Amino acid sequence: MVAIIKYNAGNVQSVQYALQRIGVDSIVTDDVASIEGADKVIFPGVGHANAAMQYLRERQLDQLIVSLKQPVLGICLGLQLMCKHSEEGDTNCLGIFDEPVKLFPTSLTADQKIPQIGWNNIYDYHSTLFSGINENEFVYTVHSYYAALGAATVATTDYIIPYSAALEKDNFYAVQFHPEKSGKVGEQILKNFIIIS
Amino acid sequence: MRIENLNKSNHPSFLNPSNGSGRGLSKRIIPCLDIKDGRTVKGINFESIRDAGDPVELAILYSENGADELVFLDITATIEKRKTLVELVKRIAANINIPFTVGGGISSVEDVALLLQNGADKVSVNTAAFKNPSLLKQLSNEFGSQCVVLAIDTKKEADGEWYVYLNGGRTKTDTKTIEWAKEAVALGAGEILLTSMNNDGTKNGFALDITAQLSSSLPVPVIASGGAGSMEHFKEVFDTGKADAALAASIFHYKEIEILALKKYLSDNHVRVRLY
Numbered sequence: 123m124v125a126i127i128k129y130n131a132g133n134v135q136s137v138q139y140a141l142q143r144i145g146v147d148s149i150v151t152d153d154v155a156s157i158e159g160a161d162k163v164i165f166p167g168v169g170h171a172n173a174a175m176q177y178l179r180e181r182q183l184d185q186l187i188v189s190l191k192q193p194v195l196g197i198c199l200g201l202q203l204m205c206k207h208s209e210e211g212d213t214n215c216l217g218i219f220d221e222p223v224k225l226f227p228t229s230l231t232a233d234q235k236i237p238q239i240g241w242n243n244i245y246d247y248h249s250t251l252f253s254g255i256n257e258n259e260f261v262y263t264v265h266s267y268y269a270a271l272g273a274a275t276v277a278t279t280d281y282i283i284p285y286s287a288a289l290e291k292d293n294f295y296a297v298q299f300h301p302e303k304s305g306k307v308g309e310q311i312l313k314n315f316i317i318i319s
Numbered sequence: 320m321r322i323e324n325l326n327k328s329n330h331p332s333f334l335n336p337s338n339g340s341g342r343g344l345s346k347r348i349i350p351c352l353d354i355k356d357g358r359t360v361k362g363i364n365f366e367s368i369r370d371a372g373d374p375v376e377l378a379i380l381y382s383e384n385g386a387d388e389l390v391f392l393d394i395t396a397t398i399e400k401r402k403t404l405v406e407l408v409k410r411i412a413a414n415i416n417i418p419f420t421v422g423g424g425i426s427s428v429e430d431v432a433l434l435l436q437n438g439a440d441k442v443s444v445n446t447a448a449f450k451n452p453s454l455l456k457q458l459s460n461e462f463g464s465q466c467v468v469l470a471i472d473t474k475k476e477a478d479g480e481w482y483v484y485l486n487g488g489r490t491k492t493d494t495k496t497i498e499w500a501k502e503a504v505a506l507g508a509g510e511i512l513l514t515s516m517n518n519d520g521t522k523n524g525f526a527l528d529i530t531a532q533l534s535s536s537l538p539v540p541v542i543a544s545g546g547a548g549s550m551e552h553f554k555e556v557f558d559t560g561k562a563d564a565a566l567a568a569s570i571f572h573y574k575e576i577e578i579l580a581l582k583k584y585l586s587d588n589h590v591r592v593r594l595y
Contacts, residue, residue, distance in 0.1 A: 135438045139413045169463050234344070235540050235563065237465050237509060241387055241593040243342040250320045258342060260593040262418055264465045276321060280342045290321050303418045303440065305382065318320065 124148040124316070125160035127187070130169065130177045137166045137197065140302035144309055146316055154186055162316060163190055165296075167199035168264070171223070172211030174203060188216055193318045196296030201289060202267055204296050210267050219289045219296070221272035226282050234282050237266040242279050244287045244299070249276035251288060251295055251314050259307045261287070261299035268298065345591045346557050347387040347564035348578055349542065350571040352377060354393045354423070357403035375410045381571070382415045385578035387593055389415070390443070390512070390566060393423035394487075405437050412438020420468055422512075428457050435462060443468035443512055446485040449492070449499065452506055459507025468542075469508035471496055473529060474516040481515075481529045488516050500533050511537065512566065514544040522548025522570070530560035542566050550576060550584045557590045 126137050128150045141148045141164075148164070149156060157163055165187060167174060178184045187194065187204075196204045203215045208223035215223070226236050241260040244252070261279075268285035271278065277288035279298070289296045295315060301308035353360045358372045378389055391411070393404050401424065408421055421434050422443030431442050448454050448469055458467045472484045473496040481496040500511055513533060515526030525546045534541040540563035543556045547567035556562045570576045582592045 135436065136412060136440070139438060140416065142413065143416065168465060233561065235538055237539075238344055239465065239510060239540050240344050240347050240563070242344045245342065248322055250322060260345065264418075266465075281344055300418075303416065305416050309416060 123160050124162045124164060125157045126150045126164045126166060127157060127183065128152040129167070129181075129183065130174060134166055136300075136302045137164055140309070140312060141316075144313055144316070146312075152181060152183065154182070157186060158190070160192065162192055162318075163187075163194045164197065165194060165200035165204070166197040166302075167203065169199055170211060171199065171202055171208040171213040171215065171267070174199060175213050175215060178203070184216060188218060191293060193315065194294050195315050196289075196294070197302070198263075198265060198298060198300060201269060201286075201296035201298050202265075204289070204294060205269050208267060218294045219269065219272070219274045219291055221269040221274060221286055221289060223267050223269050225267055237264055238281045239264050241304075242281060242299075244277045244279055246278045247276065247288075249288060249290045249295070250318065251290070251297070251311055252277060253314050254310055255307060261297075261301070261304040261307055261311075263299040265298060341591075343591060345387075345593045346562070346585070347542075348385065348553070348581060348592065349388045349390055349564055349566040350381050350386050350578070351390040351392060351544070351566050351568045353568065354391050354404070354407065355395050357395075357407050360394065374407060375414050378411055378415045378419070381578070382417045385582050385593075386417065388417060388564070389419040391419060391421050391423075392443075393421065395423070405433055408434055408439050409437045420512075422468070422470055426451075426454070428454075428461055431458055431462065435466060439466075441466040441468050441510070443470045445470040445472065446490075448503065448508075449483060449485055449494075452502065455503055455506035455508050459509070464507045464509035464539075467508050468510045468512050469500070469503045470512040470514065471500060472514050472516055473526075475526070475529070481526075481532075484516060496529060497532060497536065500537060504537050504539050508539065510540045510542060512542045512544060515546060518546030519544070521546050524548065524552040525556040525560055525562070525565065527555060527560040530556060530562050534561035534563065540564060547576075550581050553581060554585060554588050554590055557585070 202223045204218040206217045243258040274289040275286040276290040279287040301311040418440040420441040421439045426447035542564040543562035544566040
């Protein structure tokens with residue numbers, strides 16, 4: 123069973139639907155025992171870092187997430203919250219990854235908008251999350267803040283600057299893009315996460 | 320499991336994003352489906368699906384044939400029948416694996432909450448936001464500006480200026496489109512869906528001047544709509560119109576242009592699009 127962490131950040135339902143489409147059962151929950159007992163945990167989210175961290179702390183979900191031993195997948199804001207600090211609201215986050223989360227710099231060419239909305243390429247994979255995925259495949263992404271490149275970077279995307287499309291450390295995995303909205307490529311990435319043992 | 324380079328490549332890490340090749344954010348192609356009482360309207364003709372009136376079947380077909388995103392515009396008049404929209408949104412979200420926007424008659428935070436909770440990725444607001452601009456602020460605070468699309472119907476008048484129209488183009492205002500767009504973005508609109516009433520239905524091409532003006536002066540993406548009749552029109556609206564995305568309805572529904580062929584054409588002509 124996959125537990126999808128329920129908190130005050132949208133998009134939870136889409137993740138559950140995406141798992142349904144690949145035949146995987148999941149529950150959306152903020153219950154500590156259910157999350158601890160799950161085979162896999164998904165930590166999704168779209169929203170504001172500060173509000174989300176506050177919500178997680180009030181329910182001690184912050185301590186729970188960092189203590190999990192099973193494979194955990196952060197998505198979008200989930201990835202950013204798994205980092206140490208975000209410039210969004212000057213927020214201290216969970217600290218699983220050391221990579222800092224920053225606001226995209228204003229582009230020199232001015233034809234690159236913020237937020238980045240749409241389909242962009244991922245490349246330079248270093249994780250089984252990307253098994254069977256061709257270099258430079260397109261994924262759907264929506265964000266104004268990004269995790270910088272660093273030791274935990276396992277896939278890269280270029281937008282204004284190159285940044286971490288995915289991070290991995292021990293049992294913690296995270297993607298900046300939305301696999302649940304990224305067509306067949308996204309489905310394969312979710313399948314790859316599900317079969318991690 | 321963390322592993323060493325899965326797929327060795329020697330691509331330079333940073334390529335010109337305005338190129339048809341290389342890496343970077345791509346231009347989006349967005350089919351728009353008009354929905355009434357939970358069904359698609361207009362005589363859409365697709366022999367490959369069982370029920371052309373079912374928006375979900377059409378949505379799946381488009382998502383498998385190169386669409387980057389979908390817009391569902393609900394033109395249902397009555398509030399009772401709008402409830403079928405929520406059921407529809409749920410079915411769309413369960414069945415398609417690309418993002419979608421829902422618009423039409425949305426006027427409150429509650430309307431939006433219901434649509435997002437049931438799986439919509441974004442909502443588009445139009446007349447209600449113009450009449451009550453604080454709605455944009457409320458929506459972006461509550462849900463984030465990434466899911467707030469401001470739709471503007473615009474018309475070029477005899478004085479050469481583009482003005483905002485409301486109520487599906489029936490009501491003229493004295494507000495210039497560029498002014499409203501700037502205010503809306505400052506309030507929290509995360510994207511602008513711009514429909515030119517002068518061009519809509521003509522198949523003579525998009526309104527390049529106002530699209531370029533908005534796209535160059537706003538920090539958020541602009542989706543151009545109205546006037547698509549040929550593949551060249553899409554190239555123009557990306558190159559000259561500086562649009563981030565282009566939306567069309569009938570030319571896709573009637574298969575005058577197939578999305579995959581359009582994307583191949585754009586890519587061959589140095590517009591970055593998602594191919595696969």
